[in-house]
Amino acid sequence: MILRIILLILFLLLLIMLTFFTLYILIPSINKQDKKNEDPLVPLHLSPVILPEEKKYNPSDKKAYVLCSCHKECNLNRSLFNEEYTCIMAKTVFGSSLDCKYACLGLGDCVKICPQEAIKIENMTAIITSNCCGCGKCVSICPQKIIDLIPTDTKKAVVCGNETGEMTSCTKLKSEENISWGDKKDFKIWDFCYRIIKRLK
Template sequence: MILQILFIFLFVILASFILYFIYGIFMPAIKLQTIENQDPLFSQVELNYIGNTDEKNVEVSDKIAFVLCNPERSFKKERLAYNGIQSCALFNSIYDTPNDCTFGCIGFGDCVKACPQEAILIKNGTAVITQNCCGCGECITACPKNIIKLVEKKEIGSEIKLCAAKEDCLTTCDKCNSMSKIEIPEQKYFKFWKSCYKILTQH
């Protein structure tokens, strides 16, 4: 009988110690560690700055952006195969061009990232402005090739030289110095599909 009482007493003490360790030491330590792990790599000022980038004021004009490079272009051969960081500015500073045309679109989408209207698509390695464009000109600054221009909306449908290359430029591009109409495609459901793309690429 005494042994049973002693066993129960020791069991209660042991159980009490375990519960105290779990709720009095272990759980608070985890909570403290979680809080410490949440310390940001950036200061609150930097986080606030990053968070407010979407609130940038966009100037709307009566013009529309246009890329002086034909999205239907093709080359007989590529100059190099590049699998590095997808940045037009970085690539242009190191390699200049992925093909034998030094004037054409690089196609990594710096202008796409800069556009507040999400009005730019990449088609066949070439930036294409859509009807969502508000003419703010942010893409012009982002393009290291300086081949994005603003045109009057009334000029849509008119024929221009859809190429920024010089007349004596030696290139295998089949659309070099060719004339074409200014066409601004409609961007149907682009934001929806872009959201789907972001969700799929996060995993």
């Protein structure tokens, strides 16, 4: 008789434990696994995921041009600049102490904002390449106001934004240079491939 009572108690305990395991461990873990497959903000069964279209810029009949020569020699104190600075920061802090207040600061604000990756820095000066589509984003972000849009058929231009000629030791002051978009036709295909590979990464 005692043995039957003990077995009945053990059976009831086992049944209670099985019920507890099913209700509080097994079922919640299954539901949790199903929820992982859904977007935590917008469940997939409620709304499809719509990715924004990449904004495309139509080429215009103008291209950006930097009114500062990359061939210049100038007594600009570049040691004041930190590589982590932006052009706007350098202009705010060191603007009045530069040898030429119209010189390109060369810290690449225009490079970062260009959607075509059409700007490179050479001799601490921005250079526009043939990839430029003339969107004008670099014109508005340059704190020196030395980037301008010019017609693509322009052959020569005064590559200098210095209006007064004062306070500068620049060797290219108000000099006229042949317009070059900063790359050679032979290397355009390699530049195109490089930009595709970089975007895929």
